[in-house]
Amino acid sequence: MSEAEAQVPEVDPQVSAARKAGRAKWLKRLAIVLVLAGLAWGAWYLLVARHHVSTDNAYVNAQMAQVTPLVAGSAVEVLVKDTQQVKAGDVLVRLDQANASIAVAQAEADLAAARRKFGQVVATNSALSAQIDTSSAGLVQAQARLRMAEADFDKARVDLRRREAVAGSGAVSGDEVTQARRAYAAASAALDAARGGISEVASARRVAQGQLAANDALVRGSSVETDPAVRAAQARLGAALLDLERTEIRAPVAGVVSRLQVQVGQRLNPGQTIMTIVPLEKLYVDANFKEGQLGRVRPGMAVTLTSDLYGGDVVYHGKVTGIAGGTGSSMAVIPAQNATGNWIKTVQRLPVRIELDPAELREHPLRVGLSMDVEIDVSSE
Template sequence: MADADPAGRTLRIEEAEKKPNTLRKRLLGGIAGAVLLAGAGYGGWYALVGSHHIGTDNAYVGADTASVTPMIAAQVLRVAVADTQAVKKGDVLVQLDDSDARIALAQAEADLAKARRQYGQTSATSAALAAQVDARSADIARARAQLVSAQADYEKARVDLARRQRLAPNGAVSGEELSSANTALASARAALELARAGVAQASSTKGAASGELAANNALISGTTANTAPEVLAAQAKVAQARLDLERTVIRAPIDGVITRRNVQVGQRVAPGTALMLIVPIDALYVDANFKEGQLDRVKVGQPVTLTSDLYGGNVTYHGKVVGLSGGTGGAFALIPAQNATGNWIKVVQRLPVRVALDPKELQAHPLRVGLSMDAEIDVSAN
């Protein structure tokens, strides 16, 4: 019995050593099976789902902000908003001093009244000139009548002188009477020339009056008190002055949130000075920067699922691709890379893809410009 004990002990020891080896094999086999199963599951998921989606965490919220600038030069009287304040389209943002604008409007209105009065005066002048033309016509008629009378007197004086000259040799006409007849003929000749000059002068005066009438009519022809060029120019100045007065009140051009306000009361601003920005938080978008190797199947209109670091995975946004940028970020950098120098290392480029967000989802969970986003495009959709 003492000799059998060592053999049994050896057998038990060998059996005890085999048990861990068996457990190790089973454990390794289970792990290998799990790995194979996971690999098969991932392969199936990738074939059915993963291959139809591309994603990136290099995405940021953007917006087409509105820059608020004055259109006239003036002093700031009041600033009605502050940074982070929400505003609606049409809300008053800044009030400028309107004293100069009101004076300019009053001057423009006075100039308009003056232009209309001058038009009325020009119209009345035409009537007066027309009357002068009629009067000059009457003067011509009177001068012609005087010419006819002078012509008759001249003919009478000439005949009287000729008759006396025939009788003079017989002594029937005295020398004094003959001399008087000569004087009468000379006087009649002078009166005839004067009458002819009167006709010419009356005709010339009528011509001048007619020219003045034509020139005056040209100023008002085809126009009224509201369509005359001088009146229209004055009306334009009034409209400009009234517009400048309205521009002393600067209003919000869109709905949004005020940011980068850099205007203070008492400051004198010039046209084009940036006073503040308005961010339209209800019209935000996302620029997702995808690697160039991911973009072969990206098309406009494909759905996009997004999450933000602000809310985490509990909030999901749904958008769609609206366009791809015309170039990579590096292509439009301030100092673009010059790969032709020879110091070239290939770097995978990223192209911005513009994603439009659902306004209703933005209202429920507002975002801000510059926030990080995770974007995933379903490239299986056409």
């Protein structure tokens, strides 16, 4: 036996067997633990996990209201600041009202003039009716004068013929014949004048009737409040009053003022964005799920959410309200072009809109853009 072999201690067979038995016992225990863990995981997956899909690619969003003036004017008073909480209808900015007030005064004057004109047309109708009645009476008198003129003309003509017939015999003098001729000419002129008088009276009557018909067409079936000209003036007054009211820019919704972009003295134009109001009680979450997770997701399913702002101690509850019509890449300004030979498949994400509980939002307010962890219960359909 060599010196090295002589120095190696001998292993007790009983100790070696005990070690092997202990190692086998621990391996058996580890196997049991692993089996139990696998069974627990399998049970958890079958009972819970397979009925839920989750993502941390989710962000708070809102239908933010863009505040824009509806009339042009200079800002004379700015009543809010950034981050200020406002209610719907609160006055945010006041514009100079000078021009709007002048327009209201002009519209009021136009309305008064329209009402007065309607009254004048009604009065003119009465005057024209009286004029027609007078013309009718004048026509009767003119006809009577015509008959008298015809009788005088016939008498003068007969007298002239008689005197001309005996003038050669010397029974009448030349002066009598001359006077008879003058009387005949005067009677003829009077007859023509009487006939012209009838034409004149009849023409004046027709003119009055035409004017009455024209005026009557303007006011027939109308009152001072239903007259078209009066109603047009009322509409102009209403528009002027509306423009005056719009010189006070009010909050369209309740929320927090953000991105304030107006100062006192600034000239504002219609459609110019001067601030944004974020409605904190009407926030929602856009959760971007992988395409493989959405096979069983349907609108109306229950959702639980947590925010990094409050941590896992605050849990929000909501429901799925809809799934976007396209992926984020397809809706981008410059969509991805995959028609190349170097194409590599990328898992796409589809936005899912989730409505939050307003009561929970009031208790724990969120802000637009915050991250959320989202879990959808796909068994809640």
